[in-house]
Amino acid sequence: QINKCKNADGVLNPVEQVLFARLNLAAGKHATAASSYEQAYGYFEAGISLLNDNAWVKQYSLCLELYEMSVAVSFMNGKLETVSSRLDIILSQARTFEDAMNSWAFRAKLLASQEQHALAKKELLEILSKLGEEFPNDYSLAHVSSQICTIQSLLKETTKETIINLPTMTDIRKLNAMRFMGLLITLSTYSTPMLTPLLASRMITLSLDYGFCQDTISGLAFMSHALVHYSTDFQLATQIGRIAESLINDNQNQHSLRARLTQLMCTIKIFFEPGQACVEFCLNGYNSAKIVGDVDNAMLCGMIYCISYFVSMPDLECLQRSLVTLMPQISRNKRISILRSAMSYFNTATFLIGNEKNCSIDANIEMKTNIELSEIAEQTQNTLLLVHSMTNQIWVHCFFREYVHVSNLAEKYRICTGMSTGTKRGFDVFFWFHVGLSALCLARDTKQEKWREIGEESVKVLAQYLELSVWNFENKHMLLQAELQYLKKRHALAILSYQAAIESAREHKFYHEEGLGHELYGIYLIENEKIENGLSQLQLAIESYKKWGAIRKADDVKDFIELIDQQVNFWKPKEYDVS
Secondary structure (H helix, E strand, C coil), X not given: CCCCCCCCCCCCCHHHHHHHHHHHHHHHHHHHHCCCHHHHHHHHHHHHXXXXXXXXXXXXXXXXXXXXXXXXXXXXXXXXXXXXXXHHHHHHHCCCCHHHHXXXXXXXXXXXXXXCHHHHHHHHHHHHHHCCCCCCCCCCHHHHHHHHHHHHHHHCCCCHHHHHCCCECCCHHHHHHHHHHHHHHHHHCCCCCCHHHHHHHHHHHHHHHHCECHHHHHHHHHHHHHHHHHCCCHHHHHHHHHHHHHHHXXXXXXXXXXXHHHHHHHHHHCCCCCHHHHHHHHHHHXXXXXXXXXXXXXXXXXXXXXXXXXXXXXXXXXXXXXXXXXXXHHHHCCCHHHHHHHHHHHHHHHHHHCCHHHCCCCCCCCCCCHHHHHHHHHHHCXXXXXXXXXXXXXXXXXXXXXXXXXXXXXXXXXXXXXXXXXXXXXXXXXXXXXXXXXXXXXXXXXXXXXXXXXXXXHHHHHHHHHHHCHHHHHHHHHHXXXXXXXXXXXXXXXXXXXXXXXHHHHHCCCHHHHHHHHHHHHHHHHHCCCHHHHHHHHHHHHHHHHHHCCHHHHHHHHHHHHHHHHHHHHHCCCCCCCC
């Protein structure tokens, strides 16, 4: 009742206004704990409206807490305009650097959600500098490799017990530094991934020197990721990743940690566990994020679930339905960066299925093509969106045998994503697989040495991935080998490699790559004048693509078969009636 008439003159005196502002703060916290964020928002805003004009002078602590809580629940509800306005007030009124810590953290999240990654990174680095943590502006591969070598020696004998037995970190300055490095390390995956190993390394050394905190687990998880990409010590990468996962599961705040780290842990798991296991792992992360009200990571886990489903599961229509459900949630919460990445996979799935007119996407979502998404990514310096949008384009062009388009995109990808200067990502495996296949086909057609070199490099890269997981990478490596042996005219080895690639893809349930194996094997047989066997392989490719749900791709192979039949019939000897 008081909240309904709080603005009426003379209803409450100044003492009563402060009292009811405090009651609204308590009620809002209770509603937040019950995940009733809209109700909590109402309480916090009511409390703010009860404050006097000079409240920041007379009730400073109350003001700060009400405004911070309003920011928190507004962020969860997608009320980003409120978040922005409240943060501006807090940062202008905060009496100390420490009092502004929470607001600077939310500001970084707000900027990242609106694709202002460069500004968010700049501000986080400035805060870390004030906390005594300096990081270089330029990150060379040599610098990263040196840091990795240093941390490897520290972690060699590390076990879960080593971490558990560390004292608790109590230094407030160091705790704040760990917190902001945890924010920056997540942000760096979007803009400057080569910064990730440097941050992870510092987080681990701070933990060893000053004690354990929750962000120690983040440092370990990110270091596992860095070891996979920037070293050959896969055993240590696995060891540290498993320690991090076990610490998450044992932690009293496991849902919060799982929400924050699912994306990262998934990109580690894909190298050591069957790809299909990552799908359930991402779903668990999504549920954990929902439980703790972490909207950002709920949306992110949902997107990673869809990506894992795309590369591992044989059901494009189910993937499309998941995206149709997820994208409006992301849009309502105004997480633009995540929405655009999800959009790139929706575009690819829809194109492969061929049901653009019947996919029931929310009309309020402004859809963009993958080409448009790449342009937006370049404009906003969002390299993660660039990776997603360009990888999807490369996939589609490779599956439809448009190899020149693949090669053009690959060159741009290397430059724009930092690959040419040493930046490495989990998605690189898919880049090398599809670009390698395209290059080897171009090498056969054009006889140009540059394509052969790219193809051979791809085979070497996939051989390294094969050491990590036979399940996920055997069929890819074997298919590249088949194309390379075909190029070298080693036909017996080519046939064995094609057959092994198909069998491995079938056994491990990568039906899209089983279809690709049948298709390329069929083309090989036809080009080597084994027409009937080749056409049989193409028919098997159609069955695999249909099982995957890629009806448009299956129709593409049908059209190719018809073309081959026409050519065969044209060259058949004509029979004339001479009677």
